[in-house]
Amino acid sequence: MDRTIHGVFFMKYTIGVDLGGTNIRAGLVLNNKIIKKVEVKTEASKGKNVVIKNLVSAISSVMIKDVVGIGIGSPGPLDYKKGLIIRTKNVPFKKVNLKKVLEKKFNVPVFVDNDANCFTLGEALYGSGKKHNCVIGLTVGTGVGGGIVINKKIFHGRMNAGELGHTSINFNGIKCNCGNIGCLEEYVSARGIMRIAKGLKAKTSLDVYNLVLKGNKKAIRVFEKMGFYLGVAVANFVNIFDPDIIVVGGKISNAWKFFSKSMKKTVKEKVYVNKNPIIIKSKLKHAAILGSASLVKK
Numbered sequence: 001m002d003r004t005i006h007g008v009f010f011m012k013y014t015i016g017v018d019l020g021g022t023n024i025r026a027g028l029v030l031n032n033k034i035i036k037k038v039e040v041k042t043e044a045s046k047g048k049n050v051v052i053k054n055l056v057s058a059i060s061s062v063m064i065k066d067v068v069g070i071g072i073g074s075p076g077p078l079d080y081k082k083g084l085i086i087r088t089k090n091v092p093f094k095k096v097n098l099k100k101v102l103e104k105k106f107n108v109p110v111f112v113d114n115d116a117n118c119f120t121l122g123e124a125l126y127g128s129g130k131k132h133n134c135v136i137g138l139t140v141g142t143g144v145g146g147g148i149v150i151n152k153k154i155f156h157g158r159m160n161a162g163e164l165g166h167t168s169i170n171f172n173g174i175k176c177n178c179g180n181i182g183c184l185e186e187y188v189s190a191r192g193i194m195r196i197a198k199g200l201k202a203k204t205s206l207d208v209y210n211l212v213l214k215g216n217k218k219a220i221r222v223f224e225k226m227g228f229y230l231g232v233a234v235a236n237f238v239n240i241f242d243p244d245i246i247v248v249g250g251k252i253s254n255a256w257k258f259f260s261k262s263m264k265k266t267v268k269e270k271v272y273v274n275k276n277p278i279i280i281k282s283k284l285k286h287a288a289i290l291g292s293a294s295l296v297k298k
């Protein structure tokens with residue numbers, strides 16, 4: 001919000017950062033709009049210090065002196081109160097206090113939360129969830145992230161609520177690297193798709209998608225099956241939260257046309273609520289940057 005004190009007009013600049021395993025995206029945000037954006041490689045394989053250096057360089061390139069705070073969406077699990085990344089798989093952080101490191105460097109308040117929480121917050125504040133109270137977000141890509149935003153606030157439970165990708169859809173299923181068995185992430189993420197696509201001439205989930213675009217029937221069935229798996233999980237989320245809306249983002253959501261039908265059909269069959277929620281593909285560009293920027297307490 002803009003503030004006027006003694007007739008002087010103050011602009012509230014914030015920075016939002018989406019820290020991913022491959023890329024770091026940082027945006028300078030004014031009035032809920034990104035006015036400058038930068039993307040740099042994370043270089044996760046080069047270790048913690050290089051990633052921090054890249055993060056600092058991304059923030060520096062959009063930094064101006066009027067910025068009042070920085071919000072970071074990071075893979076977790078993390079302690080959002082302390083700004084402490086406990087451990088992550090795609091970024092080589094173990095007990096890294098990002099808040100402390102970045103506050104020391106930039107001298108403005110820094111707020112850290114889970115990346116999928118930030119995506120969902122962005123959608124709830126400025127995207128498809130704008131007019132709704134209970135918004136569930138799912139990011140389907142390399143992994144599956146989840147976020148729960150109730151009355152425009154991230155629901156954390158005690159600390160780490162919303163790990164929807166690690167809810168099980170099969171107790172006799174595939175072992176996940178989190179220790180659980182049958183995690184949603186093992187069935188609908190990029191590697192989940194590759195599992196279903198066994199026997200197809202495809203090296204990546206993008207190859208499978210390209211086969212779908214060419215009308216390959218087996219490839220089409222891969223996404224239908226993935227939609228079914230996702231639908232089983234989404235039905236559970238609907239039964240738990242009875243949300244107004246579920247927004248699906250992440251790179252796999254680009255195949256929406258090919259998995260959403262079987263997903264929605266499965267949800268309809270399995271839910272026990274009076275009214276089906278809206279289930280929609282994310283349309284908001286850079287929801288995670290906008291969401292993380294809005295972590296900054298103004």
Ligand SMILES: [Zn+2]
Nearest residue numbers: 166176178183
């Ligand atoms: Zn898991």
